Amino acid sequence: DAGITQSPRHKVTETGTPVTLRCHQTENHRYMYWYRQDPGHGLRLIHYSYGVKDTDKGEVSDGYSVSRSKTEDFLLTLESATSSQTSVYFCAISESVEEQFFGPGTRLTVL
Amino acid sequence: GQQLNQSPQSMFIQEGEDVSMNCTSSSIFNTWLWYKQDPGEGPVLLIALYKAGELTSNGRLTAQFGITRKDSFLNISASIPSDVGIYFCAGHKGGNQFYFGTGTSLTVIP
Numbered sequence: 506d507a508g509i510t511q512s513p514r515h516k517v518t519e520t521g522t523p524v525t526l527r528c529h530q531t532e533n534h535r536y537m538y539w540y541r542q543d544p545g546h547g548l549r550l551i552h553y554s555y556g557v558k559d560t561d562k563g564e565v566s567d568g569y570s571v572s573r574s575k576t577e578d579f580l581l582t583l584e585s586a587t588s589s590q591t592s593v594y595f596c597a598i599s600e601s602v603e604e605q606f607f608g609p610g611t612r613l614t615v616l
Numbered sequence: 617g618q619q620l621n622q623s624p625q626s627m628f629i630q631e632g633e634d635v636s637m638n639c640t641s642s643s644i645f646n647t648w649l650w651y652k653q654d655p656g657e658g659p660v661l662l663i664a665l666y667k668a669g670e671l672t673s674n675g676r677l678t679a680q681f682g683i684t685r686k687d688s689f690l691n692i693s694a695s696i697p698s699d700v701g702i703y704f705c706a707g708h709k710g711g712n713q714f715y716f717g718t719g720t721s722l723t724v725i726p
Binding site: 509536538545546547548549550553555561563595603604605606607608609610 | 647649651656657658659660661664666704706708712713714716717718719
């Protein structure tokens, strides 16, 4: 299995608070991705990164920001969490654009 | 955003039976991936397909890249209880984005 960790694995927070999720990889892969997974929607791309300090938006990027200051870390920030952001968040990595490997996920609940 | 149409949505089968599921799109894809997800875990890559018509096996799993490049199929032979989970297809057609199906939930009855 690819070396990907996510932290925290579970988080409960209140509406309006900032939240940061961390993805850490030990594979030195170029590409990193953040997805959210919701019933009936499958996996939807929030943001992705194609190198240090190089990021771009996915299909559901509103309300989220990301940063990648090192190859191994990709942070996802919810500036002011809302209940609609309650979800399971997955980080994924890839070296080529032909395969992706997923982390274990973070379950976020916004009350 | 674009999603892939995956069917069936769920399956209930007896242990030992074979399983077939498929994924279709209105767009052409260059790569098809199949993942399995267990409860509380991230998706795990099972098989990757890179060429139209390609047939690839991984143990009891066999996947095919459709000739039209708009579909892919996954077969599981002689199912066992640990095959239980949700199976996702994913496609890539250029750029940096992958597109995902909504999953097939498989239940294997011992």
